[in-house]
Amino acid sequence: MNTQDVPTYLDRRNRNQTANDTTNERKALDVEKAGDEDCQESRLSLRERLKHFTWAWFTCTMGGGGTAILLAEQPHKFHGLYTIGVIAFIFNIVVFLTFCTAMALRAAIDPKRFLKTFTHPSEAFFFGSFWLSIASILGGIQLYGITYGPAGTWLVDAIRVLYWIYAAFSICNAVQQYFLFMWITPRRPLPFNPSWFLPNYSSMLTGTIAALIADSQPPVHRMPILISGLALQGLGWMVCLVLLTVYFYRMMEDGLPPPSLRPGMFIPVGSGSYTIVALIVQAQAIPRDYGYFAKHLSAVDTLQTMALFTGIFLWVFMFWLFAIATLSCLSGIRNMSFTLTWWGMIFPNVGFVIATIEIGKQLNSEGIMWLGSVMTILLVALWLFTWVNAIRAVWRKKIMSPGKDEDKGL
Numbered sequence: 001m002n003t004q005d006v007p008t009y010l011d012r013r014n015r016n017q018t019a020n021d022t023t024n025e026r027k028a029l030d031v032e033k034a035g036d037e038d039c040q041e042s043r044l045s046l047r048e049r050l051k052h053f054t055w056a057w058f059t060c061t062m063g064g065g066g067t068a069i070l071l072a073e074q075p076h077k078f079h080g081l082y083t084i085g086v087i088a089f090i091f092n093i094v095v096f097l098t099f100c101t102a103m104a105l106r107a108a109i110d111p112k113r114f115l116k117t118f119t120h121p122s123e124a125f126f127f128g129s130f131w132l133s134i135a136s137i138l139g140g141i142q143l144y145g146i147t148y149g150p151a152g153t154w155l156v157d158a159i160r161v162l163y164w165i166y167a168a169f170s171i172c173n174a175v176q177q178y179f180l181f182m183w184i185t186p187r188r189p190l191p192f193n194p195s196w197f198l199p200n201y202s203s204m205l206t207g208t209i210a211a212l213i214a215d216s217q218p219p220v221h222r223m224p225i226l227i228s229g230l231a232l233q234g235l236g237w238m239v240c241l242v243l244l245t246v247y248f249y250r251m252m253e254d255g256l257p258p259p260s261l262r263p264g265m266f267i268p269v270g271s272g273s274y275t276i277v278a279l280i281v282q283a284q285a286i287p288r289d290y291g292y293f294a295k296h297l298s299a300v301d302t303l304q305t306m307a308l309f310t311g312i313f314l315w316v317f318m319f320w321l322f323a324i325a326t327l328s329c330l331s332g333i334r335n336m337s338f339t340l341t342w343w344g345m346i347f348p349n350v351g352f353v354i355a356t357i358e359i360g361k362q363l364n365s366e367g368i369m370w371l372g373s374v375m376t377i378l379l380v381a382l383w384l385f386t387w388v389n390a391i392r393a394v395w396r397k398k399i400m401s402p403g404k405d406e407d408k409g410l
Helices: 005-042 046-050 055-072 081-109 111-116 124-147 153-184 194-214 219-254 259-266 269-284 299-331 340-345 347-363 366-395
Strands: none
Touching: 046 081, 055 081, 055 124, 055 340, 055 347, 055 366, 081 111, 081 124, 124 153, 124 194, 153 194, 153 219, 194 219, 194 259, 194 269, 219 269, 259 299, 259 340, 269 299, 269 347, 299 347, 340 347, 340 366, 347 366
């Protein structure tokens, strides 16, 4: 080595040493920062965590209520199934009341922030899951208290009153949520979110509740329930068709959502599935000797046939949506972490399974009904699996923590 090269060599070595020192300092700072963040997370108080209790939590109770309804509607029953269903139903009511308390505390802790949840792009539409939870509870009251339960005529009258109250609130919610979002939400353009379906589902499920309660009502009350239920079911289905167009256009343009959000792709499956249930069950509840149908004797049979074959027509479309959502989740399962969107796998698929069972009952097909029973077992297992992951995520502060929920950026 020449003498004149020594300074150059030393300079180069010093520069490398300085660069290594800088890199090590940055790594140390990153580790320290990560440690500070972990320490900060570990010190989160209950008050701080309640600030991040979002409306998306009610997707849990709408799924739980739907699961209880599904257990009651099984074509193949065994001793103790009714008791299991009642336990699931009561458990869901307790969870729902707990969530309502948590949401009330969130509103009391930070009222201004709470009001913004109704227009925040990521959280606002999950308010619809609150109403869907109520719808599933009403369906459970009918099935476990009246259809298969011991309740008297007082509950028949009570469920009718609750139906009309829910119908009024659900249509108001379906109108105001979309209007407020278009009027107040400032940021444009916004990525499409499957939660956009939920406010409309709250009105659409009015038709499903009407189908469940109509048969136990006297004809003078049954006909208004059936007509209003059919009208609101039609509203829900037509709006869902519009949203489905936007939904697929966005996915064809932008590709699939991030893996952790792909379970939400099952939400559109419920649109046609609950429409199938509403049409078939409402047609079966039509009073043959009352009003219009007393004068048109063949109308009932005609409508029942139309409802069945329309249901079969829609079922294949819902299966197509279900298959795409399933493949999308499987393709990203290795990179999938828990989010509250996972509950989107439960409630819509409850409708899909019940639709399958109702078609099987009308066709008197044991094969289709057994398919519905197998689907029920898988869905109940998925419901339990989702509960386990939700509890783990809360315990590990993966949700209900700053910057990790639907209220991010609120």
